[in-house]
Amino acid sequence: MNNKTNITASGIIVFRNKNNNPELLGLVALPRHRKRSKGMYDIPKGRIDDGETAKQSAFRECLEESGLTPKLINAEPVTDEPLILWIGEVSSDDEVILEPNPYTGKYEHEGYVWVGIKEMKNSCLNYLRPAIIKAEKEIWNHIRIWSK
Numbered sequence: 001m002n003n004k005t006n007i008t009a010s011g012i013i014v015f016r017n018k019n020n021n022p023e024l025l026g027l028v029a030l031p032r033h034r035k036r037s038k039g040m041y042d043i044p045k046g047r048i049d050d051g052e053t054a055k056q057s058a059f060r061e062c063l064e065e066s067g068l069t070p071k072l073i074n075a076e077p078v079t080d081e082p083l084i085l086w087i088g089e090v091s092s093d094d095e096v097i098l099e100p101n102p103y104t105g106k107y108e109h110e111g112y113v114w115v116g117i118k119e120m121k122n123s124c125l126n127y128l129r130p131a132i133i134k135a136e137k138e139i140w141n142h143i144r145i146w147s148k
Helices: 031-037 054-066 117-123 126-146
Strands: 009-018 021-029 045-047 078-080 083-090 109-116
Touching: 009 054, 009 126, 021 031, 021 054, 021 117, 021 126, 045 054, 054 083, 078 126, 083 126, 109 117, 117 126
Parallel strands: 009 083
Antiparallel strands: 009 021, 009 045, 021 109, 078 083
């Protein structure tokens, strides 16, 4: 990882187009994270491992935490140090698969839901809210372009 920045973690804000309305993947955070970060929903993200780029880490974390490999819609990621996030779209019939962390053997989330952007902004872990707000316009622009 580039030591010139304070970026230590990466992830993907995952959405699907459901009848021209975006739904975001909300991973139901564990109780201790909900209490500490005053929210319900998390996104696929995690620490960048040695030898990994931020983008490689984002895809690895997304696959490990949701079973999904989204198509990125933003060339420039949303950065809110120490976190860097891309925005990725999946098909409405792609299946979310929650499995234990391959290193710890423990589940990192209690479940998942597909929620509208407004609900995600209101109910996500509080430190994710600025990134979700920044991603909202890009998601809507993407849906408008592809629904024509």
